Each structure stands twice: as C-alpha cells, then as structure tokens.
Amino acid sequence: MDLLSFARGPALQWALVIFLLGVVWRLTGILLLGRAPDYSEPRNAPAWPGAFKLILTRSWPKREFAARTAFGETMSYVFHIGLAIVVLGFAPHILLIQSLTGLSWPGLPTGLVTLSAALTAGALAVLLVRRLMHPVLRLISNFDDYFSWLVVMLPVVTGLMATAHAGPRYETMLAVHILSAELMLAWLPFGKLMHSFLVFVSRGTTGALFTRKGAAL
Amino acid sequence: MNDDQTLEQALLRQGVSRRAFLKYCAALASLMAMPASAAPALAEGLAKARRPAVIWLSFQECTGCTESLTRSFYPTLETLIFNMLSLDYHETLMAAAGFQAEAAREAAMARNHGKYLLVVDGSVSTGLDGSYSTVAGHANVDTLKRAAQGAAAIVAVGTCSSFGGIPKANPNPTAARPVSDIVHDKPIINISGCPPIPEVITGVLAQYLTFGAIPELDEHRRPRIFYGNTIHDRCYRRPFYDQGKFAKTFDDEGARNGWCLYELGCKGPTTYNACATVKWNEATSFPIQSGHGCLGCSEPDFWDKGSFYKPLSTPTWSDRAPLAAGAVGGLALGVAAAAVARHRQKRITEEQ
Numbered sequence: 126m127d128l129l130s131f132a133r134g135p136a137l138q139w140a141l142v143i144f145l146l147g148v149v150w151r152l153t154g155i156l157l158l159g160r161a162p163d164y165s166e167p168r169n170a171p172a173w174p175g176a177f178k179l180i181l182t183r184s185w186p187k188r189e190f191a192a193r194t195a196f197g198e199t200m201s202y203v204f205h206i207g208l209a210i211v212v213l214g215f216a217p218h219i220l221l222i223q224s225l226t227g228l229s230w231p232g233l234p235t236g237l238v239t240l241s242a243a244l245t246a247g248a249l250a251v252l253l254v255r256r257l258m259h260p261v262l263r264l265i266s267n268f269d270d271y272f273s274w275l276v277v278m279l280p281v282v283t284g285l286m287a288t289a290h291a292g293p294r295y296e297t298m299l300a301v302h303i304l305s306a307e308l309m310l311a312w313l314p315f316g317k318l319m320h321s322f323l324v325f326v327s328r329g330t331t332g333a334l335f336t337r338k339g340a341a342l
Numbered sequence: 343m344n345d346d347q348t349l350e351q352a353l354l355r356q357g358v359s360r361r362a363f364l365k366y367c368a369a370l371a372s373l374m375a376m377p378a379s380a381a382p383a384l385a386e387g388l389a390k391a392r393r394p395a396v397i398w399l400s401f402q403e404c405t406g407c408t409e410s411l412t413r414s415f416y417p418t419l420e421t422l423i424f425n426m427l428s429l430d431y432h433e434t435l436m437a438a439a440g441f442q443a444e445a446a447r448e449a450a451m452a453r454n455h456g457k458y459l460l461v462v463d464g465s466v467s468t469g470l471d472g473s474y475s476t477v478a479g480h481a482n483v484d485t486l487k488r489a490a491q492g493a494a495a496i497v498a499v500g501t502c503s504s505f506g507g508i509p510k511a512n513p514n515p516t517a518a519r520p521v522s523d524i525v526h527d528k529p530i531i532n533i534s535g536c537p538p539i540p541e542v543i544t545g546v547l548a549q550y551l552t553f554g555a556i557p558e559l560d561e562h563r564r565p566r567i568f569y570g571n572t573i574h575d576r577c578y579r580r581p582f583y584d585q586g587k588f589a590k591t592f593d594d595e596g597a598r599n600g601w602c603l604y605e606l607g608c609k610g611p612t613t614y615n616a617c618a619t620v621k622w623n624e625a626t627s628f629p630i631q632s633g634h635g636c637l638g639c640s641e642p643d644f645w646d647k648g649s650f651y652k653p654l655s656t657p658t659w660s661d662r663a664p665l666a667a668g669a670v671g672g673l674a675l676g677v678a679a680a681a682v683a684r685h686r687q688k689r690i691t692e693e694q
Contacts, residue, residue, distance in 0.1 A: 129612065130647050134658040142668035149669050153676020159684040216586050217655035220605060224656040225665075232586040294561075295572060296612040296641075299654070 129296050132303035140307035141225070147314025148322060155326060168339025175336025176329035182342055183328050197255065200248045207245030211281065214238050239288055246281045249274065269316045276312050279305035349426060349551075350389035363389070370548055376567075387552035388426075394551060395454040396461055397447060397489060398432035401482040402475050402509040402518055403464030406537040407500035408434045414540035415624045422544050426551055430458075433477070444478045451492050459550065460493035460528075462486065462521050465502040465509040469517030486524055495529040495556055496521060499543055501639055504532035504562070511645035522563065529556050532563040534615075536639035541620050542568045562642065564614070573610035573636045576618035579603065597633060607651035608635030615640040 126134070169175070186198050212218055216232030223229040253274055256262045283302035286292045293301070313319060335342055353363055367385035368378070376384070400408070412419050422429075429435065430450035431443070438446055450458065464482070467474040472481030490496060498521045501507040509518035522530050531550075533543055546565055549557055557565040574580060582588070582602040589596035589603055602608070610618075613636050617628040630636055635651075638644040648658035 127643065127647075130643075130658060133648065133654075133656070137657050138659055138664055142664050145665055145668040146672040146675070149672030150675040150679070153673055154679035154683070157677060157680030157684075159687050216583075216588060216604070217653065220653045221655045221657075224652075232588075234586045235584040290575075299612065303655075 128300040132300040136307050140310040144310040151314055167337045169336045172333040172337040176332040178342050179332025180328045200252050204245050204248035207241040210241040242281055242285050249278050273317045276309040349391050384552055391551045393428045395450050395458040396427045396429050397458055398461040400433050401464030401466055403502050407463040410537035410540045411543050414544045455492040457494050460489050460496045462503040463499045465506045465518035466524050467516040468519050474516035490525045490528055498532045501534045501536045504534040505642035508645050530563055531556050534640040539620050568616040569614040573613045573618050577610055603635040605653055606635050609638030610636040613638040613641055
C-alpha cells in the first residue's frame with residue numbers, strides 16, 4: 126500500500142472515528158452535566174432567542190475595545206474566513222464531504238481558493254508571531270495553543286505545496302496533505318480546536334442565561 | 343539486412359532518401375521533447391548506429407503491449423524491426439514456433455552476448471517455483487534470469503513487467519513480480535502503461551539506439567522525457583479544473599462541454615505519462631479526450647488503489663460502520679462521563 130492509499134484508506138477512517146468519538150463524547154458529556162436549579166422569576170421568556178443573539182454579537186468586536194483588539198481580530202477573521210473558503214469551497218474538499226455526508230454544493234475556482242489559502246497561511250503566521258511577542262499572550266499560551274496552531278497550519282501549507290507542485294512529487298505531497306488534515310481531525314476534539322463546536326455551546330448558554338436574567342446582550 | 347551495416351547504409355539501400363531520414367529524426371526529436379538543434383545529432387547518431395539484437399520475452403501478459411507496439415506510427419513497427427532493430431525473438435511476431443523458435447533465441451543470445459537488448463512484457467510469476475507460467479517447459483523467472491545475463495540493458499514494456507500490473511493485483515495468486523525485483527545487476531528501463539504508448543516504446547528504443555545509453559529515469563525507472571509530467575498538468579481539460587467546472591456524470595452537460603473528469607474519478611493528477619501530449623493512434627486522441635477519466639495505468643499497483651470512479655480526494659473505503667461505532671462509542675463515553683460528574687456534584691452538594 127502506497128502512502129496515498131494509506132492516507133485515503135485506513136488513516137482517513139481512523140481519523141474520522143477518533144474525531145466522531147471525541148466530539149460526541151465531549152459534547153454529550155458537557156450537555157448532560159447537571160445544572161443547579163434556578164428558582165428566580167425569569168425576566169424574559171423564552172430565553173433561547175438570546176442564545177442565538179449572543180452567538181452573533183460576540184462574533185463582532187466591541188466598539189469600546191476596537192482600538193486594542195482590531196489587529197488580532199482582523200487577522201483572526203482573515204484566517205477563519207480564508208480557512209472556511211478553502212475547506213468548503215475547493216471542489217476536491219466538497220467531494221470528500223459529499224462522499225461522507227451526501228451534501229454537495231458548487232465549488233469555487235482554484236485561483237480564488239489558492240489565494241484564500243495563502244492569506245490564511247499568512248494570517249496564521251502573523252498570529253503566531255503576535256502570540257510569541259505579546260507578553261500576556263505568551264504567558265497564557267501552552268502546548269495546546271502551539272500544537273493546535275501547527276495542526277491547522279500544516280494542511281494549509283501542504284495543500285498549497287501540492288497545488289504548486291512544490292516539494293516532493295504530487296502524489297506524495299497530496300498524501301502528506303491528507304495525513305496532515307487527518308492529524309487535525311484526530312486532535313480537534315481533545316484540544317482548543319474543539320472551540321469550533323463549543324463556541325456555540327458556551328455562547329448559547331451564556332446568552333440564554335443573560336436573557337433569562339434580563340441582562341443586556 | 344546485414345547486421346554489420348549502419349542504419350544509414352541500410353536505409354539508402356532500401357531507397358529511403360536522406361531528406362526523409364532527416365524528417366523522421368526531426369519528428370523523433372520533437373516527440374522526445376528534445377530541442378530542434380538535437381535533430382541533426384539524432385540523425386548522425388542513428389545513421390552511424392548498427393542494428394542491435396533485441397530479444398522480446400512475453401510472460402504473464404495479455405499481448406496488449408505488443409498490440410500497442412504494432413500501432414506505432416513514428417517510427418512504424420515495420421521500420422523498427424526491419425531497419426532499426428534486429429528483433430530476433432518475439433513469440434507473437436515471429437514466424438518460427440516451437441523448438442525452432444527457442445533455438446533462434448538461444449543462437450541470438452549466444453551471438454550477441456553482452457550486447458543485446460532484452461525487452462520484457464508481462465509480470466514474472468514466482469509462485470510454485472515459477473510454474474504458473476512457463477514457455478517451452480521453462481519457468482518465466484528462469485528464462486528471465488538466463489536471458490538477463492547476456493543483456494546490455496533490459497526494457498520492461500508495460501505495467502506488468504514494470505510494476506507487476508494486473509497479475510500482481512491483490513491477492514496476487516501467482517506471486518507475480520516486476521522484472522526489477524528479479525534482475526538487479528542490469529540497467530532497467532520501465533515503460534509503464536496498460537498498454538504503454540507505442541511511440542514511447544519505439545522512442546525509447548530509438549533513443550537507446552542513437553545514444554547507446556539509457557535515458558534519464560525517474561524514481562520508478564521511467565524515462566523522464568515521457569513520464570516527467572502528470573496527465574493532469576498536460577490535460578487540455580485542465581482549465582476547467584481550475585475554473586471549478588466538472589462533469590458530474592458521463593452524459594451530463596458538463597461531459598458534453600468537455601469539462602474536467604476529476605469528479606468522475608480521473609486519476610490524471612497522480613499519473614505520470616505522455617498520453618495527453620503524444621496521444622494514441624497517430625496523435626488522434628487519448629482516454630480523457632474520448633470522455634473517460636484516466637485510470638492511472640502507468641502507476642504501480644493502479645489496480646489496487648480503490649475504484650476507478652472514486653475521486654482522488656474521497657475515501658477508498660465505503661463501509662460507514664466504523665464511523666457509526668465511533669459516534670456510538672463517543673455517546674456512551676459522554677453519558678458515562680456526565681453520570682459520573684452528576685454523581686460527584688450530588689455528593690459535594692450533600693456534603694455541604
């Protein structure tokens with residue numbers, strides 16, 4: 126079995142099994158946790174619209190802090206949107222999603238996806254430099270932060286290299302790209318990348334709670 | 343034709359003009375991606391060349407490689423075997439049969455010991471001491487070892503002799519192996535493909551004849567001049583891939599518009615061959631131009647790399663049970679973890 130067949134075969138299957146097991150485990154474990162009973166009179170009912178509102182409002186920078194957070198948030202937006210374009214807009218990626226879920230949509234031109242990937246890699250690099258240079262960020266960063274950064278950066282860089290025919294032969298580079306994406310999938314539930322799911326849980330819970338208490342969102 | 347004559351002498355005797363010969367050399371240089379200035383050198387080399395003896399052994403194969411060779415146009419098979427080479431043994435093309443054929447091979451091997459070119463098509467069976475495939479009572483593997491001893495170089499024609507091909511496909515019942523697994527002390531050129539492009543076979547033979555040395559090879563021992571690029575990179579449908587335009591089925595509008603066949607499983611991106619440039623049948627067409635994706639037939643183990651109709655970015659498997667098991671396992675773990683947490687919360691509350 127060559128490297129590409131391994132990447133498309135058992136490695137992909139195991140990565141997806143670990144991904145599903147980990148994501149379902151963590152989400153179920155958190156969602157089924159016991160909550161302390163709230164005997165107070167709700168100021169607003171129902172509370173769930175507040176959950177959706179907070180998910181949206183917390184995604185946008187607060188005006189009061191805009192000057193201090195603009196750079197970091199801009200870079201984060203570039204990286205997140207760029208990554209979404211690459212993952213959801215590139216035809217071969219859509220085919221993978223379709224083969225697993227049955228869902229499909231039109232792909233974007235390769236040039237646009239390549240540009241997005243390059244911007245994503247650039248933004249990721251800038252964010253790492255910022256993390257290393259910012260005294261507070263450096264202090265609160267641990268292995269999880271750096272490893273999560275690495276497993277996101279690797280598929281982007283190897284994908285760009287495969288597209289540009291840089292490095293080893295294309296089939297090897299493609300296999301390395303797929304393996305790096307599988308590493309990201311397998312790591313996602315167990316590190317900070319799990320925020321891709323938990324961000325909605327935590328913001329939604331906070332939003333619902335605030336709404337019930339009548340706090341401004 | 344006398345074997346001591348040079349090619350030019352032989353061609354002149356047969357009425358082939360110098361102009362026609364130069365024209366042929368220019369076409370050959372172009373085919374092998376050589377600069378225009380290389381044509382005179384090629385002509386000079388070919389003109390001085392003497393016909394090398396070629397012994398062609400067929401093992402576990404379907405004769406598709408020989409069928410392909412007979413469809414070479416630059417040069418034609420007739421030109422090749424009557425003017426350029428002395429094809430002393432080829433079971434399909436030779437008139438002799440039985441003991442006479444074997445005697446001719448033995449005589450050619452003895453007469454040209456150390457100088458002949460050994461061409462092999464078909465994989466080599468090694469199971470049961472090679473008894474799955476025998477010719478004239480001799481196992482292919484033994485014939486190959488014996489013939490290789492006196493060969494100047496070996497040309498493995500086709501994916502079967504280059505990489506084992508279809509006979510080596512899982513479960514490989516005959517323990518089929520490529521020539522390079524059997525012979526280790528001779529230069530080997532792999533001309534892979536199922537079948538290989540005829541002009542690639544004849545082009546490599548002509549280049550060997552001209553320069554007396556094997557061409558630059560890639561890591562699979564294939565000539566870089568023909569196997570240096572992927573089908574995808576030279577495909578005329580590549581612009582559609584870059585635009586995100588794909589045929590979804592073999593008869594939809596995309597297919598009729600000639601859009602990229604990636605979604606239909608085309609293996610062009612990982613297949614190195616000259617199909618998209620040299621093409622087939624006098625440069626008429628090639629599989630993708632005919633509307634079917636590339637199967638990747640010039641790559642090792644192409645038969646065992648999953649479905650021909652699954653895109654390269656999709657899994658080679660289709661069994662979803664392990665994924666479902668993973669999700670169910672995660673659910674069980676999550677429920678158990680939540681139960682333990684609730685129990686601890688309750689105990690702490692009671693203690694308070």
